Amino acid sequence: MSTNSAPAHFLYTQSHEWVELHSDGTATIGITDYAQDHLGEVVYAEPPAVGSEVITGSVCGVVESTKAAADVYSPVTGEVVATNDELSSSPQTINEAPYAKGWFFKVKLANASDRNGLMDLASYETHVKSQA
Numbered sequence: 001m002s003t004n005s006a007p008a009h010f011l012y013t014q015s016h017e018w019v020e021l022h023s024d025g026t027a028t029i030g031i032t033d034y035a036q037d038h039l040g041e042v043v044y045a046e047p048p049a050v051g052s053e054v055i056t057g058s059v060c061g062v063v064e065s066t067k068a069a070a071d072v073y074s075p076v077t078g079e080v081v082a083t084n085d086e087l088s089s090s091p092q093t094i095n096e097a098p099y100a101k102g103w104f105f106k107v108k109l110a111n112a113s114d115r116n117g118l119m120d121l122a123s124y125e126t127h128v129k130s131q132a
Contacts, residue, residue: 005033006018006032010099010121011075011115012118013073013119017073019118028105030098031102031104032098040067042063042091042094042095043091045091046062049080053077054074054078054105055074055077056117060080063091063094072104075114076107076111079108080107084105
């Protein structure tokens with residue numbers, strides 16, 4: 001699986017989540033193209049609740065497909081300020097546009113240094129190749 005569609009300005013986790021950091025101190029989070037491809041057709045997505053606290057590395061949601069269920073881990077610590085409501089009625093959006101309309105949730109970051117534990121695109125591509 002290629003990660004060519006992965007945006008170069010996003011950051012990534014070893015558990016295949018992506019993070020787009022914003023200048024207002026928030027971050028948008030979703031699962032990577034690699035993750036959705038390995039899951040297959042997504043039929044259900046449950047992001048964390050708005051207002052809940054997420055902690056780096058903790059399970060904060062679930063994605064289910066016709067093949068498997070997978071936990072979604074928070075790549076950062078902070079308060080959930082938005083979830084992608086479209087996923088409840090159209091979970092396949094994760095398959096169709098994992099880096100755009102298929103985003104999972106948004107967080108108000110508690111600690112800007114959380115980014116230090118994340119990978120840039122080149123490091124993520126190396127990580128994906130090591131799993132092949």
